[in-house]
Structure formats: structure tokens, C-alpha cells
Amino acid sequence: MIQHGCEAAPCPQTSKPWVLAAAIIGSSMAFIAGTVVNVALPAIQRELNATAFQAQWVVESYALFLAALLLVGGALGDLFGRRRIFALGVLLFALASVGCALSGTVQQLILARAVQGIGGALLVPGSLALISANFTEKERGRAIGRWSGASGITAAVGPVLGGFLVDHYAWTWAFLVNVPMALAVLWIAWRHVPESRGRSAGNGLDVWGAALATAALGGIVYAFIEAPTQGWHSTPVLAALTIGIGGSLAFVAVERRVRSPMLPLSLLRIGNFGGANLLTLLLYAALGGGLYFFPLNLIQVQGYSATVAGAALLPFIMIMFALSGWAGQLVDRFGPRLPLMVGPSIAAAGFALFAVPGVGANYWTAFLPAVVVLGFGMTITVAPLTTTVMNAVGEEAAGIASGVNNAVSRAASVLAIAVFGVVMAWAFDxxxxxxxxxxxxxxxxxxxxxxxxxxxxxxxxxxxxxxxxxxxxxxxxxxxxVAGFRRVMLICAGLALLSALSAWVMIGRGPSKARAAVPRPR
Missing domain, CATH: 1.10.150 (DNA polymerase; domain 1)
Known part of the structure; x- marks a missing residue:
């Protein structure tokens, strides 16, 4: 029997720790898959004899489907049951992880990573949805805090664990580590997690929006990744670019007319919400695109081990973890505009510092200052950005607002890695x-x-x-x-400054008030 959330059928108290455990372990799988591969890429590139652009696809195929289908994954959970879709995502993710480990060619690995991204799009929104459905309003904040803290630990441990596995065993273990985690989650979900559906389960699914978002992102990403090898005038690149641009325009047109859009465009007309998402697009393009090349620099140029490269961003994560509580109070004290100008500006200085070291640089004197400054800038930004997104809309639209902002950040990273690959290839040549x-x-x-x-x-x-x-x-x-890396990092610094400028232009000075409800179906 389907339950409709804890408000209608309270979740048994004994089940709540199990629900939280399933959400934490499940989301940790996706976090690890998103961070560990960058550290494993040099080994993958070497052993599968892959080009740098094929290595990009190993990252992009996963990130592409995750970004394009993230909002759809949440809607599927509302429609067909959150536990069911979450468990399906975990199962698909685990099978794809095995497929990644068994890949004998880079093409097989890229395909398996794409399937892994689809699984991630089902389980990532499901992890938080399970918490929301099975904890009361009074309990929810503490549960999400524990989920967030565990996610921070996973983000820190994942790359280090992946680097250790690559150095001491093989890159395949970076994928196989997901299998026992998936089995644990599936057992917990089957035995202890109640089923639930969303109140909006009858609104339908935006199939066209999902298909067009995938085509738009996929076309643009393909064009930019393949252009350095095939040329901008080649038929496949031009066709992909046409599909990407056409898909983007068609996506906007469909989202304006569909009954239950995955991206309600009316939300973007709210000043603080539109400004926060523009800031997210620019800043997370810099973060995701720039940090993609950082482990490659450390391993292939500076000669560091995969374990050390995996640990290189630990200070960044520790700063965010330690100061997140302080950063969360900045909007209450200063309003959203000031921290969203100051934080990205500091992040821009961090990116600029990454452009300084040359070949043979010492981590402690050359890269650590950049990591610390970038970490401090992002810490000032992230909590106020999340608060601004959530405060800009009404309570009923909070879930979709969070989903949109998450999807924007992931799409920004997907596009940036592709575009920065062109910059890197040009400068390298x-x-x-x-x-x-x-x-x-x-x-x-x-x-x-x-x-x-x-x-x-x-x-x-x-x-x-x-x-x-x-x-x-x-x-x-x-x-x-290094010449290409420097250009990429300077572009990242420019994007971060543009994000600060977007906050100055579009974000209000005072505390933002909820000004939008869930868009009415047409």
C-alpha cells in the first residue's frame, strides 16, 4: 500500500534511522562517482590508451545525464513512489559501476558512465525526498543536517580513497567500491524504508522537457569536446552544435507551454531567484570546469601520486565544513547581496592563484594558498546562495527551486568542462x-x-x-x-568576478522574502 508521506501516515520511529542511513549511503555513491573519477583519469587514460578528449567523455557522459535528468528523477519519485525510484536508481547505478570496472575500451567505459549518470539522476533527488517524506517538520532540519555533514565527509574521503585504490590496486576498484554500498542500501530500502508519493503525483511528467534538455546539453558538449580533433567545420560537430542550439530553443518553448514543466520559467522572473541561478551558472562553471584539470596537473605534470592528488582539495572541504555554520548566518546579518558579491570575488582570487605555479611546483607553497583562498570564497558563497534561492520563492515551490538550482550547477560544470577543453587544446598546441x-x-x-x-x-x-x-x-x-591550465584558471577567475557582478546587479540588498508559489499548470 502506498503511503503519502509522513503527514498522512507517520513513519515508524524505529524506521527513521534506517531511512537516514539509506539516504546518506545512496547519495554518497553519487558523490564518490562525481569526484573519484578525476583522480583516476590519468590511469584510465594510460591503460585504455585514451585521448584527453575521450577522458573528458568519461566525466561528461556521467555528468550530462545526471544534470539533464535530475529534475525528472525527482518527479518520477513523486509519481511512482520515492522508495521505488530511489531503489531503482541505486540498482542501475551499481550495475553501471560493474560495467565501468569491466570495460575493456574507453568507449565501453563512456557508455557505462552514461548509464551510471541515469542511475544517479534517480537516486540523488530521491535521497533528500526520503528524508522529507519520513521525518516530521520538527525533525527534518536535524536529519538534513546529518545528511549534509555525512555528504561533506564523503566529499573529503572519496577522492583520497579513490586515489589510494588507483595507486595500490587498479582504477577499476574506484568503481567497484560502489557495489557493497549499493547492496546495503537496497537491503535497507527493502526492509525498513516506507513507500511514499508526492502531493503533485497527479501532475504528470515532463518527458519532452527531459528529452530536449538532454539533446541540448549533449549536442553542445559533443561539439566542444570533438571540435579540437574533428575541426569546427566537420559535419558531426556542426550537426551536434545545431542540435544543441535547436534543443535549447525548443526546451524553452516547451517549458512555457507544458502542464507540469521541469523548469518553471516563471520562477526565473523573480529577481533574487534569477540572479542566484545566474550566479550559480557562472561560478559553478568556473568551479567544475577549473577543478577538472587540477588533478591532471598534479598527477601528469607535477608527478604526484593519485592519493596525494585526491587529498589536495581536503583543505577546501575542511574550510567549508568548519565555517558552514558561520556562513549560514551571513544573510541574516547582511542580507544576500553583500556575501554573494564578496564570496565570488574571493573565489576569483583563488582561481587566479592557481594560474601562478609552473612545472615542479611545491604543493604547500604553490597550490595550497590557492586551495585555501578558493575554499574561503566558496564558503562565504554557498550557504547564502542556498538561502537566497529558497527564500526567493514560496514554501510550496521550495522543492522545485532547490532542484532547479542543483540542476543549473551541474549543467554549468558539464558545459564548462567541454568549453575549457577547447581552450586547453588551443593553448597546449x-x-x-x-x-x-x-x-x-x-x-x-x-x-x-x-x-x-x-x-x-x-x-x-x-x-x-x-x-x-x-x-x-x-x-x-x-x-x-601548464600554459593551457593557466588560461583556464584565468577564465575561471573572470567567471567568478562576473558572478559577483551578477549579484550586485540582480540580488536585492535586504533579506529576500518568499514571493512565488508553485506555478499553476496551464
């Missing part, structure tokens, strides 16, 4: 040509390295050359990657 000339590389060696350009810092050296020539060529490749 230009710097490599100059570096090979300065290194006095022979015509044969230069031709060999030129043929390896698509692997960026993972490029192999010509066989049979002496140690001195190998060292010179290796340094030329490393410096070329």
Missing part, C-alpha cells in the same frame, strides 16, 4: 610547437610528439631517444599543459 623548437627536437621526435597532442600531458615520448632529449621533450609537454 600553441605552446607545444614553441616548446619543441626551443628544445631543439629532431623532425622525427617532433612529428611523434605532434601525433600525441590529443593526449595532452599524457603524451608518450618517442622510443629510442637518449635521457637528455627525453627530459627536454617531457618538460616541453608539461609546460604546454
Amino acid at each position: 600553441a605552446a607545444l610547437a614553441e616548446g619543441l623548437r626551443e628544445a631543439g627536437a629532431s623532425a622525427q621526435a617532433s612529428a611523434f610528439i605532434e601525433g600525441q597532442r590529443s593526449k595532452l600531458a599524457g603524451a608518450a615520448l618517442p622510443p629510442g631517444i637518449d635521457a637528455a632529449a627525453a627530459a627536454a621533450l617531457k618538460r616541453a609537454v608539461a609546460e604546454s599543459f
Whole structure:
């Protein structure tokens, strides 16, 4: 029998710890999948003989489907049962994780990661929905706080664990670690989690919106990732770009007319909500796109182990975890506008600091200051941003407002990684040509390295050359990657400053008031 949330059929007190455990472990799987792969990418690229652009697809195929289908996953839970859809997502995620580990080619891995993203889109919104459905209003804040704290710990431990597994075993274990977690979640969900549906379960599902969002993001991402190798004038790239732009326009048109839109455009006309989401788009593009290249720099250029690279952002996470309570009070004291200007501005300084280190940089003196400054800037931003999003709309629209903001942040990262890949390829190629000339590389060696350009810092050296020539060529490749990394980080700094500017222009000075209810179906 379907229960309609705890207000109608209270969740047994003995089941609540199990519900919280299922939500925490389930969401942790998605967090780990989103962070651990960046650390494993150099090993994946090397062992599967993948280009840098194929390695991008390993990340993007997961993130693309997760971003495009996130809101649909929440709606499916309301329609067909939150526990059922959550468990289906966990099962699909686990099977895809096994598929990732068994992949013998990079193409198989990309496909398995796409399926993993679909599973993630079902389980991520379901984890919080289970808490909302099974805890009373008085209990909900504490439960979400525990969920959030556990998520912070997962974000910290995930990359370090992944790096350790890559260094001491194989990159496949970075995926297989999800399987025992999934089995535990499925057992808990089957035995202890009550079923529930949302009050809006009768409003239907925005199938066209989901399909067009996937086509729009997928087309644009494909065009930017494949353009460096196929060329902007190639038929597949032009076709993908056309699909992406056309899908975006069609998505807006459909969302204006569909009865239950996955993205209610009326919400974006609310000043603080529209401003907060524009800020999210710009700042999380910088964060997701820039930090994609950071582990590659540490491992392939600086020579750090995967474990050390996984631990490199620990200070960032610790700062956010330690100061989140203080940051949560900033909107009450100063209103949303000031912290949403100051935080991204500090983050911009952090991104600029990432552009300073060269080849052979020491983490403690070169990268740690950038990580700390970026962490402090994001700490000032995140809690006030979330508060602004939630306060900008009415209580009935709070769930969809949170979902939209989450989807915007993930879509921003998907698009940024693709676009920054083009910037990196352009800068790398230009710097490599100059570096090979300065290194006095022979015509044969230069031709060999030129043929390896698509692997960026993972490029192999010509066989049979002496140690001195190998060292010179290796340094030329490393410096070329750093040249691209610097340009990417400076773009990230510019995006962060633009996000601060968007807050100054669009966010109100005083405390934001709820000004919108759930959009009425047309």
C-alpha cells in the first residue's frame, strides 16, 4: 500500500534511522562517482590508451545525464513512489559501476558512465525526498543536517580513497567500491524504508522537457569536446552544435507551454531567484570546469601520486565544513547581496592563484594558498546562495527551486568542462610547437610528439631517444599543459568576478522574502 508521506501516515520511529542511513549511503555513491573519477583519469587514460578528449567523455557522459535528468528523477519519485525510484536508481547505478570496472575500451567505459549518470539522476533527488517524506517538520532540519555533514565527509574521503585504490590496486576498484554500498542500501530500502508519493503525483511528467534538455546539453558538449580533433567545420560537430542550439530553443518553448514543466520559467522572473541561478551558472562553471584539470596537473605534470592528488582539495572541504555554520548566518546579518558579491570575488582570487605555479611546483607553497583562498570564497558563497534561492520563492515551490538550482550547477560544470577543453587544446598546441623548437627536437621526435597532442600531458615520448632529449621533450609537454591550465584558471577567475557582478546587479540588498508559489499548470 502506498503511503503519502509522513503527514498522512507517520513513519515508524524505529524506521527513521534506517531511512537516514539509506539516504546518506545512496547519495554518497553519487558523490564518490562525481569526484573519484578525476583522480583516476590519468590511469584510465594510460591503460585504455585514451585521448584527453575521450577522458573528458568519461566525466561528461556521467555528468550530462545526471544534470539533464535530475529534475525528472525527482518527479518520477513523486509519481511512482520515492522508495521505488530511489531503489531503482541505486540498482542501475551499481550495475553501471560493474560495467565501468569491466570495460575493456574507453568507449565501453563512456557508455557505462552514461548509464551510471541515469542511475544517479534517480537516486540523488530521491535521497533528500526520503528524508522529507519520513521525518516530521520538527525533525527534518536535524536529519538534513546529518545528511549534509555525512555528504561533506564523503566529499573529503572519496577522492583520497579513490586515489589510494588507483595507486595500490587498479582504477577499476574506484568503481567497484560502489557495489557493497549499493547492496546495503537496497537491503535497507527493502526492509525498513516506507513507500511514499508526492502531493503533485497527479501532475504528470515532463518527458519532452527531459528529452530536449538532454539533446541540448549533449549536442553542445559533443561539439566542444570533438571540435579540437574533428575541426569546427566537420559535419558531426556542426550537426551536434545545431542540435544543441535547436534543443535549447525548443526546451524553452516547451517549458512555457507544458502542464507540469521541469523548469518553471516563471520562477526565473523573480529577481533574487534569477540572479542566484545566474550566479550559480557562472561560478559553478568556473568551479567544475577549473577543478577538472587540477588533478591532471598534479598527477601528469607535477608527478604526484593519485592519493596525494585526491587529498589536495581536503583543505577546501575542511574550510567549508568548519565555517558552514558561520556562513549560514551571513544573510541574516547582511542580507544576500553583500556575501554573494564578496564570496565570488574571493573565489576569483583563488582561481587566479592557481594560474601562478609552473612545472615542479611545491604543493604547500604553490597550490595550497590557492586551495585555501578558493575554499574561503566558496564558503562565504554557498550557504547564502542556498538561502537566497529558497527564500526567493514560496514554501510550496521550495522543492522545485532547490532542484532547479542543483540542476543549473551541474549543467554549468558539464558545459564548462567541454568549453575549457577547447581552450586547453588551443593553448597546449600553441605552446607545444614553441616548446619543441626551443628544445631543439629532431623532425622525427617532433612529428611523434605532434601525433600525441590529443593526449595532452599524457603524451608518450618517442622510443629510442637518449635521457637528455627525453627530459627536454617531457618538460616541453608539461609546460604546454601548464600554459593551457593557466588560461583556464584565468577564465575561471573572470567567471567568478562576473558572478559577483551578477549579484550586485540582480540580488536585492535586504533579506529576500518568499514571493512565488508553485506555478499553476496551464
